[in-house]
Amino acid sequence: MFGALWDALLSDQMRDRIARSLGMTVAETRQVLGFWAGLHDLGKITPPFQAQVPEAFAAVQSEPAYAFAPGAERERKFRHEMATHWALALLLDQAGYPGSSRLMRTAVSHQVAQLLGGHHGCFGAVLKAKEVTHASAYQPGLGENGWAAQRRAHFAELQRATGARAVPERGLPAELAVIVVGLVVVADWLASQTEAILPLLPPTGWRGSPDELGEHWERTQKAAPALVAGAQLGRARFDAERFEDMFPFSPNILQGDLVTHLPGLVREKGAGLLLVTAPTGDGKTEAALYAASVLGHAAGARGLFFALPTMATADAMYPRVSAFAEQALSGERALTLLHSMAWLSPAYALAEQGDGTSSAGEVSADAATATEAGTWLRGRKRGLLAPLSAGTIDQALSAVLPLTHNALRLFGLSDKVFVVDEAHAYGPWMHQLLTRLLEWLGAFGVPVVLLSATLSGRTASALVDAYRRGAGFLEPSAVKPCYPGWVFTDATTGEVSTPREVGSGRGRTLDVQLRPVVWDTAAPAGSPVRPDGRRRALREALEPVSAHGGTALVCCTTVAEAQQTFRDLCAAFPELAEREGGLRLLHSRYPAHARQRITAECEAAYGKPRTDTSTDAGIARPRPASILVATQVVEQSLDFDFDLIVSDLAPLAQLMQRAGRARRHVRGSTGRPGWALPEDKPLLVVLEPVDENGATVVPRTWGAVYDAGLLHRTAHLLRGRNGIVVPDDVQELIDAVYAEDFVDQLDGAARRELQRMDAERQADEAAQGHLAEMVAICAPADVAGNLYELSRREAGVTEELLTTRLGADTGRVLCLYEQPDGALALDEAGTLALPTGGSHGLGHPVLAHVMAHVAPVPGRWIRGAEGQPAPEGWERHPMLGDLVLLRMQLIRDADGTNRGWTCRNGGHAIRISDVGLEFEA
Numbered sequence: 001m002f003g004a005l006w007d008a009l010l011s012d013q014m015r016d017r018i019a020r021s022l023g024m025t026v027a028e029t030r031q032v033l034g035f036w037a038g039l040h041d042l043g044k045i046t047p048p049f050q051a052q053v054p055e056a057f058a059a060v061q062s063e064p065a066y067a068f069a070p071g072a073e074r075e076r077k078f079r080h081e082m083a084t085h086w087a088l089a090l091l092l093d094q095a096g097y098p099g100s101s102r103l104m105r106t107a108v109s110h111q112v113a114q115l116l117g118g119h120h121g122c123f124g125a126v127l128k129a130k131e132v133t134h135a136s137a138y139q140p141g142l143g144e145n146g147w148a149a150q151r152r153a154h155f156a157e158l159q160r161a162t163g164a165r166a167v168p169e170r171g172l173p174a175e176l177a178v179i180v181v182g183l184v185v186v187a188d189w190l191a192s193q194t195e196a197i198l199p200l201l202p203p204t205g206w207r208g209s210p211d212e213l214g215e216h217w218e219r220t221q222k223a224a225p226a227l228v229a230g231a232q233l234g235r236a237r238f239d240a241e242r243f244e245d246m247f248p249f250s251p252n253i254l255q256g257d258l259v260t261h262l263p264g265l266v267r268e269k270g271a272g273l274l275l276v277t278a279p280t281g282d283g284k285t286e287a288a289l290y291a292a293s294v295l296g297h298a299a300g301a302r303g304l305f306f307a308l309p310t311m312a313t314a315d316a317m318y319p320r321v322s323a324f325a326e327q328a329l330s331g332e333r334a335l336t337l338l339h340s341m342a343w344l345s346p347a348y349a350l351a352e353q354g355d356g357t358s359s360a361g362e363v364s365a366d367a368a369t370a371t372e373a374g375t376w377l378r379g380r381k382r383g384l385l386a387p388l389s390a391g392t393i394d395q396a397l398s399a400v401l402p403l404t405h406n407a408l409r410l411f412g413l414s415d416k417v418f419v420v421d422e423a424h425a426y427g428p429w430m431h432q433l434l435t436r437l438l439e440w441l442g443a444f445g446v447p448v449v450l451l452s453a454t455l456s457g458r459t460a461s462a463l464v465d466a467y468r469r470g471a472g473f474l475e476p477s478a479v480k481p482c483y484p485g486w487v488f489t490d491a492t493t494g495e496v497s498t499p500r501e502v503g504s505g506r507g508r509t510l511d512v513q514l515r516p517v518v519w520d521t522a523a524p525a526g527s528p529v530r531p532d533g534r535r536r537a538l539r540e541a542l543e544p545v546s547a548h549g550g551t552a553l554v555c556c557t558t559v560a561e562a563q564q565t566f567r568d569l570c571a572a573f574p575e576l577a578e579r580e581g582g583l584r585l586l587h588s589r590y591p592a593h594a595r596q597r598i599t600a601e602c603e604a605a606y607g608k609p610r611t612d613t614s615t616d617a618g619i620a621r622p623r624p625a626s627i628l629v630a631t632q633v634v635e636q637s638l639d640f641d642f643d644l645i646v647s648d649l650a651p652l653a654q655l656m657q658r659a660g661r662a663r664r665h666v667r668g669s670t671g672r673p674g675w676a677l678p679e680d681k682p683l684l685v686v687l688e689p690v691d692e693n694g695a696t697v698v699p700r701t702w703g704a705v706y707d708a709g710l711l712h713r714t715a716h717l718l719r720g721r722n723g724i725v726v727p728d729d730v731q732e733l734i735d736a737v738y739a740e741d742f743v744d745q746l747d748g749a750a751r752r753e754l755q756r757m758d759a760e761r762q763a764d765e766a767a768q769g770h771l772a773e774m775v776a777i778c779a780p781a782d783v784a785g786n787l788y789e790l791s792r793r794e795a796g797v798t799e800e801l802l803t804t805r806l807g808a809d810t811g812r813v814l815c816l817y818e819q820p821d822g823a824l825a826l827d828e829a830g831t832l833a834l835p836t837g838g839s840h841g842l843g844h845p846v847l848a849h850v851m852a853h854v855a856p857v858p859g860r861w862i863r864g865a866e867g868q869p870a871p872e873g874w875e876r877h878p879m880l881g882d883l884v885l886l887r888m889q890l891i892r893d894a895d896g897t898n899r900g901w902t903c904r905n906g907g908h909a910i911r912i913s914d915v916g917l918e919f920e921a
Contacts (some may be wrong), residue, residue: 001187002037006030006225008234011184011300014415018176023169035164036112037184040119042091043083045151047073048141052562065146076142076794086139087148089132091155096167104129105786111171114787115181119188121404123787133256145348160210161217174783175414175443178790182411186385187439187778189226191449199223212425233374234332236300236325236387238293246293246328253877254278254484255287257502263294265488265497271299271447272490273438273467276422277481280660280726281639282504284451285317285421289324292417297448303387303416307396309425309636311339312599315470316638317390317421318348325388334374334382338391339801343844344851378456380403384412397433400440400776401481402793405776409499413437414444422636422800423452423463424653428765431459432772435466436779442470445491453660454653454734455481468494470780483731498634508680510659510724514530514715516690519699521561526571534687538565539572541646541685542627549622550643550673551606554629557648559587559701566629576625581605587914591815599638604626606640608665622673634661641665643676646685649696652708652717652737659684688715695750710755713737749891812885814854815912817901824868824887826853828901836871842880851879857910861919865906 007030008014019029043049047066051057051073060066061073092109093099099107105126118123136142159165172180190196201221207211228234243251243259251259254276272289278284286743292304300570306321308314318337325333338350365652377386384395385408396418399409402615418441426434441448450463461479464487468477474492479487482501489496529535538554545552554569556562566585569577576582584605586598605626623643634640635657641664646656662682669677676683691697696715698708736742743751743758775797783789816824818835826832826849835846842850868885877883888901902911902920909920 001191001220001224001227002034002183003030003221004228005183005187005190005233006033008225008228009302009415010179011235011302011415012717013300014179018172018179021176022170024166028164028166031162031164032166032168033163033180035159036116036180038158038162039088039155040084040116040184040188041116042081042082042087042151042154043085044153045087045147046078046080046083046141047147048075048078049083051081063146065149066143067146067409068143068518069136069140072140072143075139078139078141079120081117081120082124083139083142084119085113086127086131086135086142087151088116089127090135091152095131095155095159098167098169098171104132105784106171106361108168108171111177111785113786114174115177116184117628118181118407118787118791119184121185121406121408123407124306125788126561126786142193145904146875157208157210157213157740161213171785173443174780174787174790175410175440177783177787178407178410179414181787182408182414183616185405185408185411186233189382190231191224193227196223196227213542227682230374232332232334232374232387233377233385234334234387236329237302237327237331238296238301239330240293240328241297243290244693246324251286251290252283253503253505254282254284254486255290257500258287258291258486261500262291262486262488265490266294266298269488269490269495270303270492271295271445272440272471272488272492273448273450273464274488275450275452275455275464275479275481275916276486276488277452277460277731278484279504279506279730280453282484282727284453285320288419288421288449288451289321289328291449292419293328293449295449296417299445299447301415301416301417301447304389304419305384305396305413305416305417306390307393307421308390309393309422310633311341311392312633313346313421313636314339314342314391315348315362315550318345321388321390326723329388332387334377334379334386335388335390336386338383338389338395341592341851342383344848346512346596381408384409387416393426393430393434397430397437400433400436402775402777402791402797406777407787407790410440413441417447417449419449419451421451423450424455428608428768429772431462432769433776435462436772436776438463438466439470439779442467442491443472445471452481453680454656454730456735456738457481458738460487464489464496467491468496468695472777484727504727505911506726507684507728508663508726509661509724511681511683512718513683513685514688514718514721515685516694518692519689519697519701521564521568521699521701523568525564525567534689535568535572536689537685538569538646541644542569542573544673544675545625545627546576548675549625550676551623551641552627552644552646553606553634553640553642553658553661554627555634555645555647555650556629556631557650557699557705559589559631559916560918561631561648562587562631566915569627569629574626575706576627579624581624581626584626584628585802585915586628586633587854587916588631590631591853591855594916596852602640603638606642608639609667610643621716622671634658639664641667643672644683644685646687649686649688649711649715651706652714652733655686655707655714656724656726656734659724659726686718688718707757707761709754709761710737712754712757713742777826811857811859811880811884812854813857813862813867813886813910813917814850815886815888815903815917816868817888818890828890834871842877847877847879854883855917856917857917861908861910862905888912890900 015026019026022029047068056296092112097109099109104110109493114123131138136144159488200223240246276284276287306317308317322335337345342348368687377383396413399406399413448467457480460481461477465476468489471491471494479496479498479500480498484504485499485501487497487499515537517534517537518532520530520535542552556565570583586602635654640661645658645662647658662684663679689697689699695713698711717736743754746754774794777790817828819825819830824834835842862884868887870885886903888903891899891902893899900911900913902909911918911920
């Protein structure tokens with residue numbers, strides 16, 4: 001199976017690179033690595049593993065030759081993969097592999113043993129020379145001489161059958177060792193399938209003679225390629241060369257500049273990293289996919305991974321990557337969607353037969369389904385092995401955390417074009433992990449495309465230099481991104497090209513109105529408004545929409561303030577509230593099915609105009625009056641288009657993201673209301689919270705959503721500035737916000753206060769960056785032959801901690817509605833009874849239905865509260881185990897008025913209504 005994967009997955013360049021590193025020919029390398037793969041389970045020839053079948057073990061136990069120390073058969077913590085590591089170090093040394101009598105980490109024999117001992121996802125620590133020589137004395141679970149003799153016999157017969165007589169001259173560098181162990185793991189998984197084993201089982205009376213083993217070896221070699229193909233583990237090919245062959249339109253200015261200049265750079269220098277900076281709506285996605293095709297073709301890459309900041313943006317990108325693959329790629333084009341809830345996405349429903357059973361082994365050759373990943377690739381931990389993937393950035397960053405099977409994730413990325421959207425959107429923790437991942441990708445020689453709408457020069461340099469370090473170029477560069485524009489660095493020479501500044505076909509002057517307001521969001525909806533308050537400013541800004549039609553986005557900082565703002569606007573504009581679609585609310589604190597429905601409604605109402613929305617006379621009409629109240633969920637990768645943007649104060653980068661949703665698409669003079677013209681002068685109203693003296697102040701309700709210093713810096717930059725020329729002014733403003741000499745513009749108390757805030761931010765960023773550096777795996781150059789560095793964890797660091805974004809304090813709840821008879825249901829009407837699942841647990845359709853009603857909430861809401869007991873067996877299910885079930889009761893006033901569904905949870909209450917989940921102290 002390893003040999004079939006070697007042939008199907010690796011490029012000629014990678015096979016040659018591995019062979020040269022080992023000092024062997026490519027043919028010898030295929031034989032020797034296949035031999036290694038066959039040794040991965042050698043540790044099963046040990047008392048603890050064989051004792052798992054007592055009746056069979058009894059016969060061996062009675063043989064004097066198979067002696068072992070008393071109790072060794074119960075050494076359950078000495079797992080078989082650990083035994084492989086311990087046993088192979090000596091066997092390979094005896095077979096002539098380069099070794100060391102003193103320093104095992106430099107011995108090729110030990111590196112191979114350690115590599116194969118990591119096939120279950122974690123590598124063991126380096127053994128001492130005395131431990132290798134007298135292994136059974138340190139690990140009684142290995143058994144005595146008879147067990148060692150059987151392992152030697154197994155080793156010898158496997159070597160004879162595979163013909164792997166060559167001996168490597170050197171060990172593998174870390175990045176290539178990761179590729180080999182990845183192939184070993186995948187080979188193990190494929191070969192361990194029941195449908196792979198049963199046809200190859202030897203007949204009764206089979207004795208394992210040399211001839212019989214040879215015949216079995218021949219049969220397995222013939223069977224393996226079909227299993228690899230059936231799992232859709234081949235290579236995509238980047239065949240299309242012209243932009244028009246990939247997309248049904250001609251390139252815009254940014255895309256056209258890449259078309260004109262990138263292929264020549266790549267032909268001259270080879271593949272590398274491309275950084276593209278451009279405003280939202282300037283076609284960065286298509287630019288990235290075109291660049292991926294150019295870079296992927298040059299590098300001989302086997303596929304593509306498109307990384308995005310959120311699950312919603314990954315869901316939206318999945319069909320776009322699929323459409324691109326249909327047009328631009330050939331070969332194996334299996335596509336996976338990668339995030340924790342991907343299996344619930346409508347675009348990614350699991351391929352199941354009508355009876356709910358899996359259709360494994362059946363691979364459709366129909367062109368219409370050519371990009372749908374099959375059952376095997378949708379299994380746990382396998383999605384990144386597909387040639388093509390769209391998913392959240394977390395899926396890739398997990399590769400550089402010491403998690404089980406992180407090496408398999410690195411292998412999954414090792415030969416693909418890696419695209420990162422919204423590269424500016426990650427805090428210090430994720431930024432540090434991204435730089436470490438880029439070091440590994442640089443070592444692999446993987447083509448990378450980074451996309452950003454707002455990226456400071458300092459951040460750009462850090463990302464580019466991380467990639468260059470991985471490729472072996474240690475001297476720093478000073479990248480000064482153009483906006484809009486792009487810059488390229490190749491992995492062969494490490495040279496950074498001269499940044500190319502390109503024009504924009506969407507040049508505009510953003511009309512920015514900074515409105516200082518007293519923060520009165522807590523006032524009851526519909527109560528009298530104060531003249532200098534936020535509620536008054538909102539009414540004035542939105543009046544044109546209410547009176548004359550058109551659309552507006554109101555972007556709030558917290559979910560609670562978005563909910564209260566929505567209620568207040570319903571009271572302020574009752575006619576809009578009564579009309580379907582007149583007022584909408586979108587945030588993260590809805591059950592999944594509700595958020596999905598609202599997002600779909602928003603895409604229809606505010607998305608790109610369709611060609612069939614014109615009247616019979618061909619004249620576009622303004623959209624009916626409609627206001628969307630939302631949180632930051634609208635900032636990234638959602639193609640919304642509003643006539644007006646009203647936003648709470650936020651850091652400048654976020655404001656520019658939101659402004660990118662203003663008059664995003666051309667609708668013409670008849671497609672927008674008169675107050676929203678001209679189209680190239682969109683309006684952004686920024687509501688600046690101030691105190692009674694008019695000074696910027698961060699509302700206490702915002703907590704730590706944004707850094708206070710960045711808010712003060714942004715307000716200072718916008719104060720007195722009527723417009724921002726997009727794209728000309730953007731890069732200068734983004735860099736100005738972070739400038740170290742910013743405080744020199746201020747005097748007295750304001751200067752001292754901002755210096756204090758800056759110091760706090762810098763300390764927090766340093767702490768997060770240091771923590772990420774501490775827990776992340778080391779750079780490939782620092783592994784130095786010891787693969788344990790990929791699994792080593794600091795004391796107290798758990799997988800649960802590592803898989804949670806730093807500072808994220810979240811939980812998941814499932815609201816259960818108590819009916820009059822005491823029964824619990826998933827819906828208010830009681831038509832969807834709470835499923836229990838029975839002895840076999842919940843089937844996929846029922847499980848999907850349950851998860852569609854789950855909602856995320858802050859961890860403090862549910863901390864210390866037990867919640868409703870879960871049905872039996874739920875706690876053992878990975879999707880259901882951490883859910884908190886809330887028993888919601890319908891509360892009525894004395895007069896019978898319905899006050900909604902509420903759950904008392906500890907000393908507070910959680911309420912759910914049409915505005916989502918809310919917390920009441």
